Amino acid sequence: MFDMEPEVLERFTWYMREQSALTIMFHTKVAEQMGLSATDEKCLDLAMRADGPLTAGRIAELSGLSTGAVTGVIDRLERAGFVRRVRDPHDRRKVLVEVTAGDLAKFAHLFEKAQQSLVQVLSRFDPDEIEVIERYLQLQIETFRKAVINT
Amino acid sequence: MFDMEPEVLERFTWYMREQSALTIMFHTKVAEQMGLSATDEKCLDLAMRADGPLTAGRIAELSGLSTGAVTGVIDRLERAGFVRRVRDPHDRRKVLVEVTAGDLAKFAHLFEKAQQSLVQVLSRFDPDEIEVIERYLQLQIETFRKAVINT
């Protein structure tokens, strides 16, 4: 479609890298403040972002952990009150991990500062510009997902 | 500056979250393929993104690890040929961690697919739109860094 000077790509690469590093730091901090390990928080996030409840095995697949490790993760998350084990009535071998919404509200304040930053940033762009940015983010996420998952 | 419908914020929050999750997965995969733990790769990234060589202690601060853990990290990175320990000539207590550029080139291909995705995404935007997106990313990174670091 459009050509691009190499400097543009170079700058965007830097943005990506910087964003990555910040994301990982943020992730670490959030986990810490919730009293969880980064691994546990990562699995909790998977469970929250999923459509329905995930099974233990699916969490293992998505997180890249062994099933044994996931047993431990769920134990800790359950003990901390973030999730609940429910046996799947249609296949009683399976364990469904239900996120208990209640306890999560306690940690909303952790994301409030991030949310506020976002509002502040977005206020600097008019509706047309917002539309461009959204298109970029959507495309970037979609493309990156394909690239990451098939690696 | 500009007002915003709540749905816009909601959508952007979702983008951020999705990007975070993908970033963390990507980071895990890259580390794995380099034969490093996520922790080691994170520290290597810190060392690479810094202006000059970092000291071991500074890496501990930036990564949130204990100094003892950082000793282990540097041991492994050094053994794998990614970095080199150099004693600071001005203060011989300090250990400077120099990234040895050579061995890193071997892993460029890991980022190639990500780079290609980026080019593909950017080709869908004209120069004016690119400018908007860059302004957004710069602002977002800057604002987020302040929010994260002072938490």
Place this chain on the structure above:
DNA sequence: TCGAACATCTTAGCCGCTAAGACAATTCCT
């Protein structure tokens, strides 16, 4: 010059992870 402060390394103990196998439920095949 000597003691305090500093930077890194070492060590002990803990905890999470992997791999392998146990156990329970389900599906398949005849």
Place this chain on the structure above:
DNA sequence: AGGAATTGTCTTAGCGGCTAAGATGTTCGA
């Protein structure tokens, strides 16, 4: 239907990285 193979989760042993505390070597100030 009934036994074997498969599937999903949990248990366990062993390994390795992390923290905290203290050891070692270096610098700085009085």
